[in-house]
Amino acid sequence: MKVNKARRIMSVKDQIAEQIRSDIIAGDLAPNTKLNEKEMADRFGVSRGPIRDVILQLSKEGLLISKNNCGASVNSVLDPKIQKLMIKLRRDIEVFAIEQLKDKLTARELADLDTILEQLQSAFDKEDYTEVTKIDISFHKYLINKAGGDELVNIWYPYVMRMRLNYKRITSSAECVAEHKLIVDALKNADIPAAIKATKSNIR
Numbered sequence: 001m002k003v004n005k006a007r008r009i010m011s012v013k014d015q016i017a018e019q020i021r022s023d024i025i026a027g028d029l030a031p032n033t034k035l036n037e038k039e040m041a042d043r044f045g046v047s048r049g050p051i052r053d054v055i056l057q058l059s060k061e062g063l064l065i066s067k068n069n070c071g072a073s074v075n076s077v078l079d080p081k082i083q084k085l086m087i088k089l090r091r092d093i094e095v096f097a098i099e100q101l102k103d104k105l106t107a108r109e110l111a112d113l114d115t116i117l118e119q120l121q122s123a124f125d126k127e128d129y130t131e132v133t134k135i136d137i138s139f140h141k142y143l144i145n146k147a148g149g150d151e152l153v154n155i156w157y158p159y160v161m162r163m164r165l166n167y168k169r170i171t172s173s174a175e176c177v178a179e180h181k182l183i184v185d186a187l188k189n190a191d192i193p194a195a196i197k198a199t200k201s202n203i204r
Helices: 012-026 037-044 048-061 080-100 107-125 129-166 173-188 192-202
Strands: 064-067 071-074
Touching: 012 037, 012 048, 012 129, 037 048, 048 064, 048 129, 080 129, 080 192, 107 129, 107 173, 129 173, 173 192
Parallel strands: none
Antiparallel strands: 064 071
16 A cells, blocks of 8 residues: 555565565456466465465465465355355445444544545556555455454455455546445545445445
8 A cells, every 4th residue: 555655665575475466456367376386486486384384374374375385375266155245245344334434534534544545546547456456455355454453454365365366347547436436435524334335235
């Protein structure tokens, strides 16, 4: 998330995780693709240790699946019934988060949300749909974090990342940005019912 003026310094492990995450979101690493630790280590110029850490991290996020004696692979596409359940669970978590934000967000935090929307529009303008997806996630993660901190983020994050393997709904930039703007505007007006309605509409 690029809302702070100070640039966050990422560790090598986090940089590798971010690249693999982007590869999966972009479809460069398709579902069920097996990952080779040695090839990944060679690609990023590191030992296998950091690669194993990244595999563990992305497995916790639901993007990878790791089995004993079988190595790691990109997780499979969800069964439609499971996808529907995960959408419901994610929606329930985000509605809970919105309820916690009543009269809680500061003017600076609302401005941060506006900045994220500007970044979302910019990514659409560049037709960088991988970045669109990542910024979309960062928008919701920002709200989840403000509502419940790392504890709530850690409950929510695997759902949203796992759902990305099934994610096909790329709307027009106008529609996508407008959906998120409705959430922000409702929060600015302290209209929690409207914010919940907009959130439910956006998660589908």
